[in-house]
Amino acid sequence: MAPGDEKWCAPLAVTTGTGDIMRCAVAVDGKKRVWVFYSDRRGDFFSIYARSFDGQKFGEEMNLTDGRHNDICPVAATDSAGRVWVAWLGADTNFFRIYASYQEDAGFIKSIVVNEGAKRNSWSPAIAATKADGGKIAIAWDSYEKGDYDVLVREFGTDGKTDVVRPVANTPDYESRASLAYDSAGRLWIAWEQSGPKWGKDWGAYDNEDGIGLYKERKIGLRVLDHGVWKEPAQPVSAVLPGRINKTGWDSLKWSQPNDPKTVNNGGFAGDEKNGLGPKSKAKPQSVRKAGEEAEMKRLQIFNSCARIAADNDGRIWLLCRTRQGQFHTPVGSTWSDYAAYYEGDKWTGAMLMPHTDNLLFNFPAVTAAAHGIQMAHSSDHRQDKLTVWKKNRITGPGSGTAALGSAVDPFVNDVYVSEITLQEDGKPLVLVDAKLQPDPAAKPSDYTTKELADIKAVRGYRLNLNGTELRILRGEFHRHTEISGDGGGDGPLEDMWRYALDVANMDWIGNGDHDNGGGREYPWWLTQKTTDAYHLPGHFDPMFTYERSVSYPEGHRNVIFVQRGVRTLPRLPISDAFDPKPAPDTQMLYKYLHHFNGVCASHTSATSMGTDWRDHDPEVEPFVEIYQGARQNYERPGAPRSPTKEDSIGGWEPKGFVNLALLKGYRLGFESSSDHGSTHISYACVYAKENSRQAIFDAIKLRHTYAATDNIIAEVTCKNGDKLQMMGEEFISKEIPELIIKLTGTSPFKKVTIVKDDVEVHSMKPNTKDVNFTWKDPSPQPGKTSYYYVRGEQDNTELVWASPMWIKYEP
DSSP states (O other): OOTTOSSOOOOOOSSOSOSOEEEEEEEEOTTSOEEEEEEEEETTEEEEEEEEEOSSOBOOOEEOSOSSSOEEEEEEEEOTTSOEEEEEEEEETTEEEEEEEEEETTEEOOOEETTTTOOSOEEEEEEEEESGGGOEEEEEEEEOTTSSOEEEEEEEETTSOBOOOEEEEOSSEEEEEEEEEEOTTSOEEEEEEEEEESBTSSBBTTBOSSSBOTTSOBEEEEEEEETTEEEEESSOGGGTSOOSEETTEETTSSOOOOOOGGGOOTTSOTTTGGGTOSTTOOOOOBTTBOTTOTTOOOSSOOBEEEEEEEEOTTSOEEEEEEEEEEEEEETTEEEEEEEEEEEETTEEEEEEEOTTOOBOSSOOOEEEEETTEEEEEEEEOOTTTTHHHHHHTBOOSTTOTTOOBOTTOOOOOOEEEEEEEEOSSOOOOOOEEEOSSOOOTTOOOOHHHHHHHHHHHHHHHOEEEETTEEEEEEEEOSOBOOTTSTTOTTSOOHHHHHHIIIIISOOSOOBBOOBHHHHTOHHHHHHHHHHHHHTOBTTTBOOBEEEEEOOTTTTOOEEEEESSSOOOOOOOOOOOOTTOOSOOHHHHHHHHHHHHHTEEEEEOSTTSTTSOOSOOOOTTTOOEEEEEETTSOBOSSTTSTTOOOSSSOTTOOOGGGOHHHHHHTTOOOEEEEEOOSSOBSSOEEEEEESSSSHHHHHHHHHTTOEEEESSSOEEEEEEEETTEEEETTOEEEESSOOEEEEEEEEEEEEEEEEEEETTEEEEEEOOOEEEEEEEEEOSSOOTTOEEEEEEEEEETTSOEEEEEEEEEEEOO
16 A cells, blocks of 8 residues: 555565465565565575565565575564665574564675574564664564573664663463563663563473463553663553453453353353263362362453554554453364553553454564554454354264364455554653563572483483494473464464474474364364474474364274374264274274374373274374373273372263273373473383484374383383393293383382283382382283283373383293
């Protein structure tokens, strides 16, 4: 839209339409050329590309990066000399750094590292420019350098001078996703998201004291860099932003959104509770925890996220954030909208609900100054007003499960809007005071972080020589949810899943576990697939293409894994009769699908209403099982540590689903552990692989070379078979009496180690040491019979490990 025009021109195609685009940015240079920057995947990696538009035609495409690793998330601004600057997130072998470039002559300079010296991941670059003080450019980001997210900033002068990297917010709290704006006096305003300390650390059914779930609470932090001195507004912005949320709205605002209490369901679909699926299912308290309530995101929290800050032409400062809309719940998840407030004089005014912003939580508007206010471009997927359309086309009845949206009718389609807020009066001079909390340039990692890094280093450095082949342990999981799940309002945005995996849990691989990658819809599937490649650090972090397929008992929820990108999620067939144990057509269809596309799956929470009675099994495509889940319990066998009982079962009680019953039926299943909703940092699927790669992880899973753990525990269980060494997960014939070689290295002393043979605990010991190394020979082998053996370890801090079974046929 040209100045003075009232109509928008037709859309202009910047790219060919056949690319794999990952975000874009726009800036206008001193010659009035519009520059569009975008990340496009060509070959194996995303690179940053740029094109200019002079009002008539586009210039030739420029490649600003080398294409040897992923470069994503560009942001752009124009300095006082008319040069366009662009910053982005770029992979550097084992982690992501912040890079930047700016115009010079007819192109852009070779990229520079903004945060040289960094050794851990950086995220969410932001950029702003000012004409004051001779002109400056500021680039901000957040970093996991010291074991928690901190916001940092660096200023660059148009004269070539560069300031040092400054901490903006670097307490032990979660501080991330900065937004920047210079005011007319050249003061730099920085807003960010804030949660509590130990974000993403131990959180789940049996440990909800040591950490914070991924989306427990968020507030907006704000600080002003006034020519080297940290200031803040005289009134905190929290005074006007939406406060704690309840069933009908916000306790801090005079108005609220009415809700029908009968339809409020915090964390699941209507009707789930009666089936024991929802978070409201209660059970008898055990020990200090409240059974059945662990995965529930408590209400009355503050949910202010995704800050955007801007300065208007009258000197006001505007702050926008996304806030959860009451308990408004849809099949595509919770509902989030933007609120705007402005600061002038010594107070904030607002917050104002912005129309047509109902969408995902992770959805950022573009904001710019207007004549007497701001303009913003924003999007809505109409998740509030399209519910009636969805209900008319909803798949209901047996077999609908969580995939309750027909793929042929998807009303939740994004549209883009432009809104303007105009005020009638000139802005008042801004009043600032000294910041109450000053950043600490000497802040260091906590003892907790230092110990955990040492534990992870030990796991990563461990090697098992299996008959001349060196195997390493790769830690991961594939049952993590995000807001893309219809019941994922407490799991945070997709980016937080990648943050959790790369930084907080420091995993080697992960897979997204959202239900059908978003109810079978194309957009969230595409988004999940794309980010699985965008955050890939080959040989260091190798995420898999995964999703959860939720079919109620007796068939069971299963998570599926693919090495390759592009496999769409599988629809449903009607569910089986729980009282007729014949094979389930839907599960058989899933197995055929996995054979065709070279995938595997694993059942989860098998002894719950989400579980199975083990009527079906295919060892080729279902080689392992989620024996433990951080959001719930241990489904190994009744009486085992953290196992459910009829009186205390999170998610329903279906005892035919215990894993021991599958093993007794002769099923060959390795063990793994994953998180599910809410839970973090207490579930690991550990894989013994030949190398760090997607294919090697997949191959190891097929071989059942896996084990499950609730901490960074090393487990190796082998058995000599003549001149050959066999390991956990394998099936073999032995002429000699089976003798297990057990090696465990814990994060705390083991109080008990148990060997299970054919569902009987045949041996236990109390080593009370962190390192356990012993052999055990079966005292009563039965010639001609195949028996299974596995090992469980229990630490004195209650953390657990389960080595996958070995199936040994003794034939002397």
